[in-house]
Amino acid sequence: xxxxxxxxxxxxxxxxxxxxxxxxxxxxxxxxxxxxxxxxxxxxxxxxxxxxxxxxxxxxxxxxxxxxxxxxxxxxxxxxxxxxxxxxx
Numbered sequence: 001x002x003x004x005x006x007x008x009x010x011x012x013x014x015x016x017x018x019x020x021x022x023x024x025x026x027x028x029x030x031x032x033x034x035x036x037x038x039x040x041x042x043x044x045x046x047x048x049x050x051x052x053x054x055x056x057x058x059x060x061x062x063x064x065x066x067x068x069x070x071x072x073x074x075x076x077x078x079x080x081x082x083x084x085x086x087x088x089x
Contacts, residue, residue: 010068017060020053021053028046028049
């Protein structure tokens, strides 16, 4: 696989990761709205959402180098912070 093809594949994978991350954030919000932080179900849900996120990252690391993933994650975080400044909630 050439460098350009690998870069394009990583672009596609990161787009999927962004979608998963947004879905997890949505589930996080739903759990936070419906349960008190001290509730067992809240804690269990948060633990499972974190584990799911961590496992998605591990899957990414098996396909790409950790350096490539770190760079892309930093870009994603920067984009999100920039968007928050433009569209504050």
